[in-house]
Amino acid sequence: MPSKPSPITMDAVYTAPGYLFRRMQQIAVSIFVEECRAFDLTPVQYAALVAIHTHPGIDATRLSAVIAFDRSTLGNVIERLESKALIERKPSREDKRVKLLHLTRSGAAVLRDIMPSVERAQLRMLQPLKPADRRALLALLTQLVDLNNEASRVPLRAEDALEHLGKSS
Numbered sequence: 775m776p777s778k779p780s781p782i783t784m785d786a787v788y789t790a791p792g793y794l795f796r797r798m799q800q801i802a803v804s805i806f807v808e809e810c811r812a813f814d815l816t817p818v819q820y821a822a823l824v825a826i827h828t829h830p831g832i833d834a835t836r837l838s839a840v841i842a843f844d845r846s847t848l849g850n851v852i853e854r855l856e857s858k859a860l861i862e863r864k865p866s867r868e869d870k871r872v873k874l875l876h877l878t879r880s881g882a883a884v885l886r887d888i889m890p891s892v893e894r895a896q897l898r899m900l901q902p903l904k905p906a907d908r909r910a911l912l913a914l915l916t917q918l919v920d921l922n923n924e925a926s927r928v929p930l931r932a933e934d935a936l937e938h939l940g941k942s943s
Contacts, residue, residue: 802895806892812891815888816851833875834875842928845928
C-alpha cells in the first residue's frame with residue numbers, strides 16, 4: 775500500500791534536508807564573510823588559496839577537482855585572486871597553453887593572516903551545539919558528503935587530480 779503523500783505546507787519545506795542544508799550554507803557563508811571581512815575573500819577563494827598553497831603549480835582543471843568547484847565558474851575566482859595579486863599564473867614548461875597557479879608573497883601572507891578568522895568562523899558555525907553534537911554532526915555530514923559525492927554537479931576528485939599532478943611536476 776503506497777504511503778500517504780506529504781502535505782503541502784511550509785513546515786514540510788522547513789524540515790526538509792535540502793532546505794536545511796541550503797539554509798546552513800547561507801549561514802556558513804554569512805559567518806565566514808563577516809569573520810573574514812578584512813581580507814575580502816569568499817569561502818571558495820579561500821579554498822582555492824589553500825589548494826594552491828598546498829599544491830603550487832596546480833592548473834585550473836585540477837584545482838576545480840581538488841576543491842569540487844565548477845571549472846567554468848572557477849575561472850572568475852582565479853581572475854579575482856589574480857587581480858588582488860594573491861596568485862599568479864605561469865605557463866607550463868610542457869605545454870605553454872596550460873597556466874600553472876602559484877601564490878604570490880602577498881597571497882601567502884593573506885593566507886597566513888586569515889587563518890585565525892577562518893577558525894573563528896568555523897567555531898561560530900558550530901558554537902550553538904554541545905561538543906558531542908558538534909562531533910556527531912561533522913561525522914554525519916562527512917559521511918553524507920562522501921556517500922553522495924557522485925550526485926554532485928562537481929564531484930570531489932582530489933585524489934585523481936593530485937595523482938596526475940604528482941606525475942607531471
